[in-house]
Amino acid sequence: MTNIHPTAIVDPKAQIASSVTVGPYCVVGANVVLDEGVILHSHVVVEGRTRVGARTQIFPFASIGHTPQDLKYKGEPSRLEIGTDNLIREHVTMNPGTEGGGMVTRVGSHCAFLTASHVGHDSIVGDHVVFSNNVMLAGHCKIDDYVIFGGGAALHQFGRVGKHAFVGGMSAVENDVIPYGLVVGNRAHLMGLNLVGLKRRGFTREQIQAMREAYAYLFGAEGTLRDRVERAAERYAGSPEVMEIVNFIRAESDRAICMPRSERSV
Template sequence: MANPKIHPTAIIEDGAKLSDGVTVGPYSIVGAYATLGEGVELASHVVVTGRTTVGARTRIFPFASIGHQPQDLKYKGEPSTLDIGSDCLIREGVTINPGTEGGGMRTTIGNGCAFLANSHVGHDCHVGNNVIFSNNVMLAGHCEVGDFVIIGGGAAVIQFARVGSHAFLGGMSGLEQDLIPYGMALGNRAYLSGLNIVGLQRRGFSRNEIHDLRRAYRALFAQEGTLLERVADVTEEFKDHPTVMEIVAFIKAGGKRSMCTPKNGDEA
């Protein structure tokens, strides 16, 4: 690949590491501890700073702020990090913060993610692969987001929440609880409205897999018994069904937030 292509108005601080094929556009800044992988492209007016690593072929658009100190009043300058995977798309005005001492010192972003204009990833978050944040999504600190999650425009996720793989959070929703894998949540405040059936179909899940998920969903969120009792029943019935057991494992693992549940009468 070609050597880095740097616009005359860009600032590359001493110590920054730029791999082959990197493009740094007008008025962009790359900090002393930043590393840009092969083929990374910074459009104009991009700032990548802090102990930040950006994976190969990721593209970052104007006025994105990547790696500045976290928005945590307890932060005292500790050398925390931000790791962004390869082939990501980071659009205008996006902000992504590194970790803090109170959260493990690290924020991570997987491969193939898209962060649309003005979305935000808070400190100590861990975002999986192939995740899409629509415009103005707000992810507070310490959140976990699984693979293939889609979050609609203007949605907000409270700190310490977990969003399971293949889940969908609707636009303008306010998520205050954990959202199960394959689940769909809507509303302010968000409630579990069923399974992300359209997403599952688009990603090639079989009819049988979707059927099993529907049955398990109805059993997990039935009116009878406690959630723990229903989880035990589903574990026994669906122990040979990997997709269902992913939901079971998510619920059993627990977290600092309660589980997002349906309104009465909602089904998958």
């Protein structure tokens, strides 16, 4: 049976699955959907056209689904979609999409959003992503699977971060971060590959060695990055991991690629 605390305010039009727990002083809006096993611990506000996936836990003073922080927003019926098995800690904010960005903000599954982190409007966040405390994700960003942000990191609007990348704490990231990359600093620069993360995720020595060789080649001094990318596509065609990096750099983007400090972003 659904467990709704008597002090909670739940709109009767909200769709609340069985086994949902709504704790003291929570507020749940009319267009909200809470799937099986969701827990709102206390003092949580879930508003807008928001769906919270099964077994997700949301902790006190989180604000989920309120009007996006975009001055161009005019009340369009945009959405916020949150996947399953997520951990959303205190004071986290997540905003729905806007007409200018596809009308939806989407968060994957098995993610952890620690205290006071923010997911901006129209952003897409993959699975198994970790936002440490006070991480700031601007609007229109795309975060792939298994990305980790250190505390206080910030990503510029329209930025991309490829899968298995690591963004160091307090980093201000203006440009796109390649898959498997490690970036730090203000403004953030590419430090190399996220070798610790790769080993923890079970990548083989051969896979890691191919990525290290390709990284050294891609960000070497000879020629332009564009030329090196095309040559790397031929040289490392047999490595799916390297090709992910290559295709990430090739893809259209509003931002430049985050480069090592010795190189200019191009």
